[in-house]
Amino acid sequence: MRRRKFLSLAAASLATPALNISRAWAAEPGAPLPIPEVMEIGPGAGNTLDAIRGTREFTGGATSETWGYSQDYLGPLLRFRRGRTANISVMNRLDEPITAHWHGMHVPGYLDGGPQLAFGPGETWAPELPVDHPAATLFYHSHVHGRTGPQVYRGLAGMIVIDDPEIDDPLPHDYGVNDFPLIVQDRRFDRSGRMTYSLGMMDRMHGFQGDQILVNGVIRPKLTVPAGLVRLRILNASNARVYDFRFTDGRQFHQVASDGGLLARPLAMASLQLDGAERAEIVVEFS
Numbered sequence: 424m425r426r427r428k429f430l431s432l433a434a435a436s437l438a439t440p441a442l443n444i445s446r447a448w449a450a451e452p453g454a455p456l457p458i459p460e461v462m463e464i465g466p467g468a469g470n471t472l473d474a475i476r477g478t479r480e481f482t483g484g485a486t487s488e489t490w491g492y493s494q495d496y497l498g499p500l501l502r503f504r505r506g507r508t509a510n511i512s513v514m515n516r517l518d519e520p521i522t523a524h525w526h527g528m529h530v531p532g533y534l535d536g537g538p539q540l541a542f543g544p545g546e547t548w549a550p551e552l553p554v555d556h557p558a559a560t561l562f563y564h565s566h567v568h569g570r571t572g573p574q575v576y577r578g579l580a581g582m583i584v585i586d587d588p589e590i591d592d593p594l595p596h597d598y599g600v601n602d603f604p605l606i607v608q609d610r611r612f613d614r615s616g617r618m619t620y621s622l623g624m625m626d627r628m629h630g631f632q633g634d635q636i637l638v639n640g641v642i643r644p645k646l647t648v649p650a651g652l653v654r655l656r657i658l659n660a661s662n663a664r665v666y667d668f669r670f671t672d673g674r675q676f677h678q679v680a681s682d683g684g685l686l687a688r689p690l691a692m693a694s695l696q697l698d699g700a701e702r703a704e705i706v707v708e709f710s
């Protein structure tokens with residue numbers, strides 16, 4: 424049997440008040456980390472994302488109204504391959520305009536899903552993406568002018584991984600085994616445990632910050648990893664919070680990729696700062 428170790432990744436905020444974790448419903452962290460389903464996006468029909476309404480019990484007991492791409496909250500992990508055309512269609516089953524923005528992907532402006540490409544309820548947007556992008560971890564989300572904050576908050580976001588067949592990747596890359604996506608977000612909850620979003624004056628001035636940290640849509644989950652090298656693809660999909668990631672035991676790790684893809688060489692570090700929409704891949708030794 425393989426030896427297993429517990430991974431504990433502490434997310435602390437910079438220059439923000441301490442997180443309020445005194446509420447009863449927050450007292451039981453440690454649900455298993457959900458691993459997003461993978462959707463391989465290649466040429467041809469059949470790669471469909473449905474922007475839909477859903478519900479989720481983030482806190483056990485209270486049901487929150489959420490949005491997601493083909494699921495209640497967030498969306499599948501989209502996997503593209505460099506050199507292979509990708510056809511994807513996004514169906515808007517919500518009651519307001521949305522977009523599907525491929526954040527960080529090198530595509531022409533008329534394909535990037537920015538605010539100029541909003542499509543309304545009942546409409547489908549089906550771009551054909553020429554994927555010529557180095558191996559990287561990216562971000563997709565709705566990006567409607569004036570509505571990006573609330574739409575991403577509700578759940579219209581997910582991770583993209585671009586694979587480059589020309590690169591012989593010696594790093595751990597067995598998805599869900601030694602290569603894990605971590606979509607980090609903060610969210611605010613009312614006393615009943617329902618997710619809320621309303622902007623006060625401080626939120627408007629400094630950006631909205633939540634009082635709970637979620638990873639892949641779960642409050643403070645637990646991930647059991649194999650002994651040995653493990654790769655973590657971290658995406659800060661929060662609205663405004665900046666994170667300073669470190670391990671509670673202070674261990675070193677190596678950053679191997681940034682927003683732009685793989686680094687020329689691994690960088691040893693003990694803490695990693697990520698601002699909104701930033702990504703980083705790190706490799707951690709758990710032997």
Ligand SMILES: [Cu+2]
Pocket residue numbers: 524526562564566700
């Ligand atoms: Cu973006």
